[in-house]
Amino acid sequence: MLTLGIDIGSTTSKAAIIENGHKVVAKNIIPVGTGTRGPEEVFKSVLDQLHIKRNDINRIVATGYGRMKFEHADRELSEISCHGKGVRFLIPDVRTIIDIGGQDAKVLQLNDKGLLENFIMNDKCAAGTGRFLDVMASVLDIDINDMGPRSLQADAPVSISSTCTVFAESEVISRLSNGENINNIIAGIHRSVAKKVGGLAIRLGYTDHVAMSGGVARNIGIVKAMEEELKCPIAVHPDCQLAGAIGAALFAYDDLTKK
Ligand code: ADP
Numbered sequence: 500m501l502t503l504g505i506d507i508g509s510t511t512s513k514a515a516i517i518e519n520g521h522k523v524v525a526k527n528i529i530p531v532g533t534g535t536r537g538p539e540e541v542f543k544s545v546l547d548q549l550h551i552k553r554n555d556i557n558r559i560v561a562t563g564y565g566r567m568k569f570e571h572a573d574r575e576l577s578e579i580s581c582h583g584k585g586v587r588f589l590i591p592d593v594r595t596i597i598d599i600g601g602q603d604a605k606v607l608q609l610n611d612k613g614l615l616e617n618f619i620m621n622d623k624c625a626a627g628t629g630r631f632l633d634v635m636a637s638v639l640d641i642d643i644n645d646m647g648p649r650s651l652q653a654d655a656p657v658s659i660s661s662t663c664t665v666f667a668e669s670e671v672i673s674r675l676s677n678g679e680n681i682n683n684i685i686a687g688i689h690r691s692v693a694k695k696v697g698g699l700a701i702r703l704g705y706t707d708h709v710a711m712s713g714g715v716a717r718n719i720g721i722v723k724a725m726e727e728e729l730k731c732p733i734a735v736h737p738d739c740q741l742a743g744a745i746g747a748a749l750f751a752y753d754d755l756t757k758k
Pocket of ligand 1: 507508509510511512532563599600601602603628629630632633643644645646647712713714715717718740
């Protein structure tokens with residue numbers, strides 16, 4: 500039995516196909532999100548990986564910001580549920596999930612059976628999201644993929660005091676013009692995101708077995724800064740950005756097999 504999950508985000512489109520509810524057999528990420536060619540393209544690409552068509556898939560669940568607009572889905576589900584289920588599949592003992600995507604950040608608390616107990620979300624302010632990091636990467640004229648590795652070279656991270664993206668951008672520009680070391684600026688930017696999102700985890704309350712998901716978890720500098728902020732180890736799976744799509748595919752499987 501094949502089920503497909505598609506996670507249509509603000510900045511990226513992700514899809515995964517799962518066989519019999521336990522094995523990911525196709526997956527892809529397209530770096531454009533809702534309202535673009537991203538959803539159709541990522542959908543077609545995972546079908547093509549298996550040389551199959553829509554009708555070979557038993558059920559499709561869509562999640563993410565753009566889930567309502569995806570016409571191939573049998574059902575839509577919130578990304579909170581799908582991320583919880585997807586991360587639990589990737590990291591079975593997880594209890595607290597910190598998910599940072601393109602335009603929001605959320606913290607989820609799961610019980611020992613993996614069911615969602617509580618969550619908190621910031622979707623009002625760009626600071627503490629992937630958008631903030633994308634803006635900063637562009638100001639610094641570096642690739643978003645290089646932010647993490649470069650921040651690990653920092654010897655004296657700068658302090659970014661502005662909590663607003665627009666003001667933080669001006670602060671970074673002024674640091675640059677003063678000749679501050681770029682790696683130290685990047686490490687300071689990561690600390691400011693970790694402080695902001697870590698604050699959500701502190702408000703919600705977090706337990707052992709913390710994991711990060713979402714595209715921003717691919718940034719090793721953010722993960723390290725968050726570990727320092729929360730003073731605990733944080734697990735990250737290589738498929739962390741696909742967690743929502745994987746969770747959606749697992750819910751599609753449950754729909755067909757659990758009554
Ligand atoms: P959404 O679901 O909201 O579209 P994602 O969870 O896919 O968002 O995350 C998108 C964000 O992930 C981007 O804004 C970008 O900052 C970040 N990102 C993606 N890939 C990487 C990477 N390799 N290194 C650092 N950051 C990354």
